[in-house]
Amino acid sequence: MASDSVIVLDPVNRPVIDRALESGIKDYIGGNCTVSLMLMAMGGLFEKNWVEWMTAMTYQSASGAGANNMRELVMQMGLLGEGAKSLMADPAASILAIDRQVSATLAGADFPTSFFGAPLAASLIPWIDRAMENGQTREEWKGFAETNKILGRSQSPVAIDGLCVRVGAMRCHSQALTIKLTEDLPLEAIEAAIASANDWVKLVPNEKAATLAQLSPAAVSGTLTVPVGRLRKLNLGPAIWRPLRLATNCFGEQPNP
Numbered sequence: 001m002a003s004d005s006v007i008v009l010d011p012v013n014r015p016v017i018d019r020a021l022e023s024g025i026k027d028y029i030g031g032n033c034t035v036s037l038m039l040m041a042m043g044g045l046f047e048k049n050w051v052e053w054m055t056a057m058t059y060q061s062a063s064g065a066g067a068n069n070m071r072e073l074v075m076q077m078g079l080l081g082e083g084a085k086s087l088m089a090d091p092a093a094s095i096l097a098i099d100r101q102v103s104a105t106l107a108g109a110d111f112p113t114s115f116f117g118a119p120l121a122a123s124l125i126p127w128i129d130r131a132m133e134n135g136q137t138r139e140e141w142k143g144f145a146e147t148n149k150i151l152g153r154s155q156s157p158v159a160i161d162g163l164c165v166r167v168g169a170m171r172c173h174s175q176a177l178t179i180k181l182t183e184d185l186p187l188e189a190i191e192a193a194i195a196s197a198n199d200w201v202k203l204v205p206n207e208k209a210a211t212l213a214q215l216s217p218a219a220v221s222g223t224l225t226v227p228v229g230r231l232r233k234l235n236l237g238p239a240i241w242r243p244l245r246l247a248t249n250c251f252g253e254q255p256n257p
Contacts, residue, residue, distance in 0.1 A: 038175055041201055042177065044194045052182045054159070055177070087101055121168050140164050
């Protein structure tokens, strides 16, 4: 966040990078993966100055926390499966009995939570990183601070807020974005701006079959694709619409060791 550094996301902020190079700035930094992926998905709207404000509700995978956390998630999954194995093998076992067994395993004193601090398998964790004075976590704070720094808009920032949640996916951070546009635009114009922003973003039709096939961590993991789907205008007003965006964690890089 230093004033003499630039957060690099060249498909989105190449003009900012070029100006910094011309001015002699030497420090070029990789940004937060969740913020970077959001901007890869929504870069076309920011480029046209169509974003008045935005909220980002994230569903972040274990990989964002590092390799040890991914191992812990797999261990948690394994213990849940092992604990319910005998019940699952019995066709007469009730789902209530299976559910009680899973709950008991989650609450067990030997259930591994050293890295996450809480169960993630069969659960979620609505807290990522440390607390900030305003009630946000640091991960949530980055949505506003890093987005505007990447875009070179620190002096005229776009208002961004949200809530960051860790979910039991191994790879790929997902986000639900609610965006207040600066003007009422046809959905077709919005889709065209998003789809043409860079070579990685991919528009997924707002249909069940396409969504299930293309808009999930299972479908995206291991690729460089940044799919955007479930685009629609909200009932709150003509200039507000909500897309759901799922994207590869850190553009398909290996998780932090």
